[in-house]
Amino acid sequence: MSAKPSLEKRPEPGPGPGSGPGPDGPPLLELRDLHVGYGAIEALKGVDLEVRRGEVVALLGANGAGKSTTLKTVSGMLAPRSGEVLLHGERIDGITSHQLVRFGLGHVPEGRRVFGRMTVLENLHMGAYRLRRPDPADLERVFALFPRLHERRRQVAGTLSGGEQQMLAIGRALMGKPELLLLDEPSMGLAPLIVQQIFGILREINEQGTTLLLVEQNATQALQLADRGYVLETGELVMSGPAGELLSDPRIRAAYLGEHVEAEAEAEAEAGRG
Numbered sequence: 001m002s003a004k005p006s007l008e009k010r011p012e013p014g015p016g017p018g019s020g021p022g023p024d025g026p027p028l029l030e031l032r033d034l035h036v037g038y039g040a041i042e043a044l045k046g047v048d049l050e051v052r053r054g055e056v057v058a059l060l061g062a063n064g065a066g067k068s069t070t071l072k073t074v075s076g077m078l079a080p081r082s083g084e085v086l087l088h089g090e091r092i093d094g095i096t097s098h099q100l101v102r103f104g105l106g107h108v109p110e111g112r113r114v115f116g117r118m119t120v121l122e123n124l125h126m127g128a129y130r131l132r133r134p135d136p137a138d139l140e141r142v143f144a145l146f147p148r149l150h151e152r153r154r155q156v157a158g159t160l161s162g163g164e165q166q167m168l169a170i171g172r173a174l175m176g177k178p179e180l181l182l183l184d185e186p187s188m189g190l191a192p193l194i195v196q197q198i199f200g201i202l203r204e205i206n207e208q209g210t211t212l213l214l215v216e217q218n219a220t221q222a223l224q225l226a227d228r229g230y231v232l233e234t235g236e237l238v239m240s241g242p243a244g245e246l247l248s249d250p251r252i253r254a255a256y257l258g259e260h261v262e263a264e265a266e267a268e269a270e271a272g273r274g
């Protein structure tokens with residue numbers, strides 16, 4: 001049987017920076033009253049969230065808040081107990097992760113997980129596996145974003161540095177032509193300079209038209225890149241808003257930016273009550 005690329009029903013790549021997210025029409029991604037659990041553990045207790053086309057949305061929260069669970073549910077690795085996941089206004093909960101690649105969804109998982117014994121190039125080809133064949137233009141795009149990966153394309157991935165492996169994990173996801181890219185703590189365990197570099201590249205990827213849902217514990221970096229943000233606390237959203245507002249919110253600053261302003265915020269609240 002011959003492959004028929006014409007059968008591929010894929011959305012066009014995201015809009016360019018000029019076309020903007022557009023206020024009308026359904027969000028690119030929408031979570032409605034999402035409940036997800038592991039056995040007796042209720043990891044998400046009714047999460048409502050949306051991501052519009054062209055946006056960068058940050059999902060923040062402490063360890064164990066449910067951030068990875070959210071991304072895994074969106075990418076079909078976990079099935080919700082109740083609630084809905086909609087992509088382009090259509091239900092995708094219940095669709096498996098390998099089918100979802102065809103819907104324009106890419107997931108860069110926590111802890112990067114590249115194929116350690118394969119070369120950089122082989123890893124990138126794996127990212128395009130489900131598209132029948134890799135698109136040379138995608139490979140060029142990845143190498144333009146990450147010249148380091150081009151230099152090391154014949155190197156075995158397990159011997160790359162942590163930052164390079166993260167770049168490879170992102171590059172591999174881009175090979176699937178995602179319209180929406182889910183990123184699970186891309187800065188984890190990396191030196192500040194490398195983190196800066198990665199965030200700069202994420203900005204570039206967004207400017208090229210890919211929408212980003214970014215999970216981070218590094219709230220400052222994430223909110224500086226993001227248009228909007230949400231804060232998860234033990235499975236529930238406790239705050240959301242424009243990234244700039246969250247960045248200057250004393251509660252966020254106290255909880256996630258390592259600032260000891262709790263006493264000040266309390267004093268302010270006291271003053272407000274009195």
Ligand SMILES: Nc1ncnc2c1ncn2[C@@H]1O[C@H](COP(=O)(O)OP(=O)(O)O)[C@@H](O)[C@H]1O
Pocket residue numbers: 038041042043061062063064065066067068069070
């Ligand atoms: N495979 C699993 N089995 C049981 N509990 C899990 C599993 N994965 C995550 N959890 C629990 O679900 C909650 C949310 O976890 P997770 O989504 O990984 O949080 P985060 O990514 O924000 O650190 C935590 O209480 C965690 O212990």
Ligand SMILES: [Mg+2]
Pocket residue numbers: 067068069110184
């Ligand atoms: Mg996590």
